[in-house]
Amino acid sequence: MARTASAILEQRGSRRLVLLCDFDGTLVEFQSDPAAVWLPESRRTLLEGFLDHPAATVGIVTGRRLIDVRERTGLPDAAYFAGLHGLEIEGGGEQFVHPQVAETRALVRGVSITLAARIAAHPGAFLEDKEMSVAVHYREAPASAHAEIMTAFEQVTRPAIETGRLRVMRGSFVLELLPNIPWNKGDAVRWIVKRVQRDGVPVFPVYIGDDVTDEDAFREVEDRGVGIAASDRVTGGDFRVDGPAGVEELLRELFKTLEPEG
Template sequence: MPHDETALYRRLRQMPPPRICPWLWVFDFDGTLVNLEAHPNQVKVPQPLLNDLLQLTQLPGHTVAIISGRTIDDLRTYLGSIPLLWMAGDHGAEVLGPDWHWIHGNAAALTRQFTQLAQELSRQLSELPGVYVEAKRYSLGIHYRLADDETTRILKRMLATMPMPSGMAFKHSHLCVEIRPVPGPTKADAMAIIRNQVQSPDIGSLALVFGDDQTDEDMFQAAYREDVTVWIGTDARTTAAEFQMDSPHRVAALIRWALAGT
């Protein structure tokens, strides 16, 4: 079981300060920085959180990255007011930083196929109440957060017999089934790319990694021994994260704590 917030704050106080070893803050978005909503379009980012993230990116020795299943364009609608922010979308298929841009080759090659598959699945699943298909550029998501138990069972039976196009595979996340490129990127790949871009070879960096979903476990597992990994949630589950916080509200409080100590 991960350690609680008290242990987390104790660990942070023991870490080398950013002026000696830079800190790389890595956040998932939905369920980590903002509350999960019934539909992704219903998410709202509190203005105080935007202000704090902006301030954090401007501090010497601090880099902030958002690594999400959302597209880069979607993330920019919420976070575009923070110019120094690093963002990775589609679970690492695309990475965008200040004056830097990268797209995973396999994902880019399947853009047209993902668009066609999203249209086809939207037609096939239109009769299932509470199920909707989220079309992305380099992946797609089949959400069933609003579906009842019987509809969820029907959906999973349909997907189990659905032929998967070449170069794509299912990946299960929280109340959602993702279809992604294979071999393809992970959030851990995106974290490594960003880390290599921002850290000095002579000094390195310490990563503080926050996530709430099964798709974030890749980042927890890839973290260095000196890094800090934090799972966001209240239910009992197995996680590779070392620490646990209850909610995005508590994550926001930790960011304010870090700013107050600078």
């Protein structure tokens, strides 16, 4: 891991490190209940160390609501936070909510009510209502029920999808219905990087993610930074580590070898 950290920082040179991480499956282990997930103290301390460093910026880019991940990380306002796959972002004294999100809130709510009734018939599966999107989690459902759960999701959501107003994003044992807006984690990474470098500061973005929803972010950094895959579920990334424990180990090594700018 020390060699990986050294290789990353060698590529960085004297540029400012912009460390961007997914949350679930990357910084924290998956849990059957998303509400039971909190950033471990050891990892929070590491990220706070980067935040205090004069040569680094930290951001969290997640499918969770922004307000939720803020609470679950416990990180200070110096960090950037991007929620709902980048549809809402805060940091650097700015706030962003994609202007088209409000247009589909009522439609998402209506689908959510119908979907909840269908999913309730499957033990181990549950619906997560994020207000501006809705997700069905089925990690704890019997494998024999997965196909039926996916079929139920497709049947309920198809009319809204066919209008072109909503779209489906597939993750690890999760199906999410989102506003059909051409905006993703890659756009969120670009938004954050642009603000970090607006004073002419050269930057080196590093993105760490574990799921197919992170592929857009990997593509965004590939020409000017480094992508790190935290699982075998993703095909992108220049380096690979083994889950949240591997991410923690890499962050520890990165911090040990990080030198101030100039």
